[in-house]
Amino acid sequence: MLIFGVVIYPAIELVRASTGEYSITGLRRGSNGVENYANVLSHPALGTVLVNTLIWVVAVVAITILLSLGLAQFLSKDFWGRRAVRWAVLVPWAASLVITSRLFTLIFDYYHGILNVLLTKLHIISEPVDWLGDDTWTMPSMILVGVLVSIPFTAYVLLAGLNAIPGEVHEAARIDGAGPWQAWRRVTLPLLRPALLVSAVLNMIYVFNSFPIIWTLNDRNPGYTHDTTITFMYKLAFKSADRDVGMSAAAGVFNVLLILVAVVLYLRLVKWREEDA
Amino acid sequence: MGAIGKARWFARLAGVTALALGLAACGGGTGADDADNSGGGDSAKEIKVVIAEYSKDHTATFWNAFKKTYEDKTGVKLNLQIISWNDIDQQASTMVQNGNPPDILNLNAYASYAKDGLLYSSDDVLTDSVKSDLIPAFVKSGTYQSKMYGFPDLSSARALFYNKDLFAQAKIASPPKTWDEFVADAKKVQALGGGKIGYAQPLGPEEAQAEYSIWMFNNGGDWKTDGKWTINSAKNVETLQFLKDLSTKDKVTQNNPGKTNRTDGAFPLFTSGKAGMIVGFGPLQGDLDTKYKNVKYGIAPMPTKDGSAPQTYGVTDYLMAFKKKGNQDAIKKFYELYYAKDQVNTWIKSEGFLPVTQSGLQEFSSEASLKVYLDTLPNIHLTPTDDPAWDKIKLAVQQNLGTAVSPSGNPQSVLDDLQKTAEAGG
Numbered sequence: 001m002l003i004f005g006v007v008i009y010p011a012i013e014l015v016r017a018s019t020g021e022y023s024i025t026g027l028r029r030g031s032n033g034v035e036n037y038a039n040v041l042s043h044p045a046l047g048t049v050l051v052n053t054l055i056w057v058v059a060v061v062a063i064t065i066l067l068s069l070g071l072a073q074f075l076s077k078d079f080w081g082r083r084a085v086r087w088a089v090l091v092p093w094a095a096s097l098v099i100t101s102r103l104f105t106l107i108f109d110y111y112h113g114i115l116n117v118l119l120t121k122l123h124i125i126s127e128p129v130d131w132l133g134d135d136t137w138t139m140p141s142m143i144l145v146g147v148l149v150s151i152p153f154t155a156y157v158l159l160a161g162l163n164a165i166p167g168e169v170h171e172a173a174r175i176d177g178a179g180p181w182q183a184w185r186r187v188t189l190p191l192l193r194p195a196l197l198v199s200a201v202l203n204m205i206y207v208f209n210s211f212p213i214i215w216t217l218n219d220r221n222p223g224y225t226h227d228t229t230i231t232f233m234y235k236l237a238f239k240s241a242d243r244d245v246g247m248s249a250a251a252g253v254f255n256v257l258l259i260l261v262a263v264v265l266y267l268r269l270v271k272w273r274e275e276d277a
Numbered sequence: 278m279g280a281i282g283k284a285r286w287f288a289r290l291a292g293v294t295a296l297a298l299g300l301a302a303c304g305g306g307t308g309a310d311d312a313d314n315s316g317g318g319d320s321a322k323e324i325k326v327v328i329a330e331y332s333k334d335h336t337a338t339f340w341n342a343f344k345k346t347y348e349d350k351t352g353v354k355l356n357l358q359i360i361s362w363n364d365i366d367q368q369a370s371t372m373v374q375n376g377n378p379p380d381i382l383n384l385n386a387y388a389s390y391a392k393d394g395l396l397y398s399s400d401d402v403l404t405d406s407v408k409s410d411l412i413p414a415f416v417k418s419g420t421y422q423s424k425m426y427g428f429p430d431l432s433s434a435r436a437l438f439y440n441k442d443l444f445a446q447a448k449i450a451s452p453p454k455t456w457d458e459f460v461a462d463a464k465k466v467q468a469l470g471g472g473k474i475g476y477a478q479p480l481g482p483e484e485a486q487a488e489y490s491i492w493m494f495n496n497g498g499d500w501k502t503d504g505k506w507t508i509n510s511a512k513n514v515e516t517l518q519f520l521k522d523l524s525t526k527d528k529v530t531q532n533n534p535g536k537t538n539r540t541d542g543a544f545p546l547f548t549s550g551k552a553g554m555i556v557g558f559g560p561l562q563g564d565l566d567t568k569y570k571n572v573k574y575g576i577a578p579m580p581t582k583d584g585s586a587p588q589t590y591g592v593t594d595y596l597m598a599f600k601k602k603g604n605q606d607a608i609k610k611f612y613e614l615y616y617a618k619d620q621v622n623t624w625i626k627s628e629g630f631l632p633v634t635q636s637g638l639q640e641f642s643s644e645a646s647l648k649v650y651l652d653t654l655p656n657i658h659l660t661p662t663d664d665p666a667w668d669k670i671k672l673a674v675q676q677n678l679g680t681a682v683s684p685s686g687n688p689q690s691v692l693d694d695l696q697k698t699a700e701a702g703g
Contacts, residue, residue, distance in 0.1 A: 024389045024668055026370035110532050111472075111546065133533040220481045220536050222679030238367045239482075241673030241698055245374060 014256075017249035024243045036250035039242075045224035045232065053208070053228040055139060057262070060146040060207045064154050065200060071151065072158035093152035101216035104145050108132050108217070132217055138226045142217050146207060154199045161195025162188070197270060201263055208259055229255050321604040323354035324380035324611065327369065329594065330361045331431075332560070335627040343624075347614055353607045378599040380608060387419070387427035387597045388665040397598045399425035402609045407616045410634045415593050418659045427595035427662065428612065429633035431625045434591045434650040434657055435491050437580065438557035438565075440466075440550060441573040443473060447553070452577035455584040456496075456519060459554075463529035466553030475529030477552035478520065483538035485678040486660060486671050491556055491590035492516050494658045496582040500670075501661045506699040508670075509692040517681055517688035519582075525684050535679030535686065548572060562646065563629035576649050589650070591657030593633060666702050673698050 021032035040046065075086055092100060107115050108131035116128040131141040165188060173183040214231045224232060233255060237248030326344075330336045337359055344355045358379070360368050365384060372378050378395065390396050399408055403425075408416075411429065419427030439452050447465035463475025479488055493499065496519075498512035507513070524530040531552070537543055544561060546552040548569040555561075556579070565574055578587035596615065598608045615621055622637050631650055632641050638654065641647055661667045673695055681691035 022374070023393050024665075025393050025395065026372075026374035027393045027395070028374065105541075111551070128532075130533055130536075133536040220483075220538050220542065222482050222485070222535060222676055235676075238370065239672060240676055241669045243669060243672055245370065 014249055014252055017246060018253050020246045020249075022245040026245055032246070036244070036246040037253075039244075039247050040236075040251045040254060043236075043242075045227070048224055049227050049229055049232045052139070052226060053258075056143065056146070056214070056228050057204060057208050059143045060150060061200060061203045063143070063147045064150040064203060065158075065196065067147065068151050068154035068158050068199070071155040072162055075155065075159050076162045089152050089155060091152075092149050097149060097210070097212040098216060100149055101145060101213045104141075105132065105217060108141055132220065135225060138218065138221065142213055142226070145213050145217065146210065149213070150203055150207060154203060157199040157202075158192065158195050161192045164195075165191045201266065204262060204266065205259055208262070209255075229258065321353065321380070321601070321607045323356050324604055324607045325356040325358065326381045326383075326611070327358045327360060327365070327372075327379040328383045329365050329385075330359050331628045331630075339624045339627055343614070343620060346620075347611065350614065351607065351610045353610070355611075378601075380601060380604050381596055381598050381611060383430060383594060383596050385592070385594045386662060386668045386671070387595045388421045388663055389668045390597060390599075391421040391424075391426035392665040395599050396426045397600055397605065397608065399428065401605060402598050403428065403612055403616075404609070407612060410616065410636055412633055412635060412638065412655060414591070414655060414657050414659065415633050418593060418662050419595060421663050421665070427597055429593040430596045430615075430621075431628065431630040432591055432593040432633050432654070432657070433558045433560075433630050434589045434653060435487065435556050435558050435579075436589070436649055437554060437577045438547065438561065439554045439575050439577060440547070440552065441575050442550070443469065443553045444575075452554075452575065453580045455580055456582050459580040460523070460527050460529065463523070463553060464527060467529045472551055474531045474546060474552045475527075475554065476523060477537075477543040477546040477555040478523060478530045478534035479537045479539040479543035480520065480535045480679045480682055481538040481542065482675045482679065483540065484675070486674040487590065487592065488539070488556060489517065489520070489674065489678055490658070490660055491579055491588075492520060494588040494590055495579045497585075499658075500667075501664070506666075506696060508699055509689070509696040514689050514692055516582075517678075517692060521682040521686060521688055524682060533683075535682040547574075559629040559631060559647075559650070578649070578653075589653035589657050591631075591654070591659050593659065593662075595662075666699055670695065670699050 018036055019031055019033060021029045021035075023029055071089065075082065075089070107113050110116065110128055110130045110133065113131070115131065116125070119125045120128065129137055131137045169187055169191070170183060173187045178186065208228075209230055211230050211234065214226070214228050215234070218226045218231070224235070227235065229251065233248050233251045236242050236251055237245050326340075328336065328340055340357055340359060344357050347353070347355050369378075369382055369384060373390075373395070382390075387396065399419075408425075412432075415429040415432065416425060419425045419429060421427070437452060443466050444452075444462070446469055447462070449462050449465055453459040453462045459476075465475075466473055467475040479485075490500070493513055493516045496512050496516045498507070498510060498516055500506065500508060502510070520534075524534050531537060531543070531546055543552070543555055544557075544564075547555040547557070547561070548564060550569075550572050557576070562576070565572055579589070581587055596612075598612075616634065618636055618640065621634065622632065622640050625632055625637065626641075631647065631654060632638050638651060641651060644651075660671070677691055677695070680686050681688045
């Protein structure tokens with residue numbers, strides 16, 4: 001029953017919506033077969049959106065995992081105030097994404113944002129940068145926020161992974177004469193593999209579907225220059241001149257397929273490398 | 278698959294798929310084939326009223342009081358829902374899609390709903406005295422195929438706001454009357470330095486059509502002429518080129534106007550005293566009078582290209598009523614109460630907007646601060662909200678106009694595209 005309500009019913013509705021012809025008011029006029037899918041595939045912005053999505057997901061996930069590895073390593077050490085630091089790391093995760101994103105629109109603001117003030121004072125930049133308006137900076141700025149909110153979860157998954165590694169293993173490695181770097185690479189990293197895998201896959205899906213960051217940080221920009229598939233879908237349904245629920249639903253079906261393909265590809269890749277090694 | 282078993286991976290993947298499907302399906306829902314059959318019974322015991330939030334402070338206050346008066350008077354329960362402007366399009370669309378539209382909806386567009394046959398016309402739900410009291414310009418904009426479906430709830434008119442202190446410092450004697458004077462004055466303000474901006478220009482997606490309309494009308498252009506779309510007329514291209522030149526050639530605007538929204542971008546520049554001029558309206562005036570008292574401002578008619586009589590751009594929003602079995606009487610009573618002088622004018626005053634009725638014009642005429650708008654209200658220029666195609670064109674304008682004023686933007690081709698969209702029926 002639960003599975004039906006949560007999984008199957010929405011899926012059926014999504015597919016049903018994707019084959020319907022809808023008026024701008026949301027009224028269903030009838031069925032129009034695969035036309036919505038064709039319209040999505042022939043949409044002039046589709047290429048831009050797909051490239052953006054790829055950059056967004058790969059950059060956020062890769063940078064997040066790299067930084068989280070370091071952070072988890074640090075948090076697993078015993079030091080004074082560790083508990084406080086662990087709590088502090090959790091905060092960006094606990095805060096609502098919309099609120100965090102909104103906060104960053106203020107931080108990044110060209111005229112009033114503190115980032116420009118700070119960087120100007122430190123003489124890193126001589127003129128303010130339009131972080132959210134300048135096309136070269138928009139995506140990096142969004143990625144920064146994406147990484148920041150993804151780190152807590154990832155760091156904790158990796159921390160749990162680190163804690164699960166028995167101390168004797170490290171001791172044995174040391175006795176065998178391995179340096180710290182060698183021990184980490186040869187012993188810690190392979191044992192962290194399951195945790196890395198879980199955090200990578202979950203992050204991929206989560207970042208892929210992340211709506212609030214892209215939407216909030218990019219809402220002042222016209223067109224589709226910095227949209228990912230998820231904000232593209234929303235604009236198709238409610239903001240663009242297409243304003244078509246059916247087309248948006250079709251894009252939604254593509255979105256699900258795209259995630260599946262990405263995850264399967266990733267798992268394949270990981271498996272292949274494992275067999276290779 | 279390393280440490281995690283294959284079966285468990287499939288289970289996990291299935292769970293993940295479900296999650297993704299669930300997320301993606303948020304936009305889905307059931308069809309609304311039977312929109313006008315829902316409801317039921319001979320006379321509705323309750324009606325659902327969806328209102329747009331004009332301001333955090335006043336909207337809920339007025340409508341809660343209205344709800345109480347309405348319920349006491351009619352015995353019909355008024356189910357009130359106030360939704361922010363950011364979400365109301367989406368929510369309204371979802372309600373219709375799910376076959377559960379509200380009885381009354383407050384929105385800035387109605388024609389597509391009328392075209393879909395979802396709405397009552399004024400003949401069904403307005404009394405004669407209300408009909409004759411509405412200002413003709415708004416009756417016209419609310420009329421689709423010779424019947425009125427969009428009932429105006431309030432209106433606003435735009436005018437040029439200027440910072441008196443900055444004008445004095447730049448030695449400008451009076452607000453500009455022509456575009457040439459406007460550019461010259463803006464340059465003088467910009468030349469003051471210290472981050473001062475001649476003109477704050479919002480052409481981002483929030484309300485690009487408004488900023489463009491007011492300049493367009495003051496160059497003798499229009500969206501539609503004699504029933505035909507004229508979006509890419511020579512005058513309109515000239516107007517958009519002028520707006521682009523302000524930032525790219527004359528350099529008298531804030532950074533990146535094509536990506537600046539009004540409320541969170543341009544208005545703060547004016548209320549913080551940085552901008553010399555901006556197109557403003559009643560609520561901005563209200564903010565300046567209460568929250569930003571250190572900004573000394575004046576209000577002037579818009580400058581025109583050649584110095585001819587200034588045109589006023591106006592906006593009205595609508596309270597449309599959805600056809601459902603048994604709700605007609607309750608809706609009629611709703612409008613009777615809403616358009617009563619002590620209701621509609623209280624509401625409009627508290628939100629800082631302008632009246633939509635003749636009796637309202639009279640009541641507001643004593644307020645000196647509104648004179649500049651009220652004089653022009655009967656001859657106000659509106660966007661073609663009576664054409665369902667406009668509902669889509671407006672979205673296209675909001676999403677795309679900003680790209681025309683970037684340094685590499687091309688006003689002609691952006692307007693050509695919009696014209697094509699319009700001719701294709703939106």
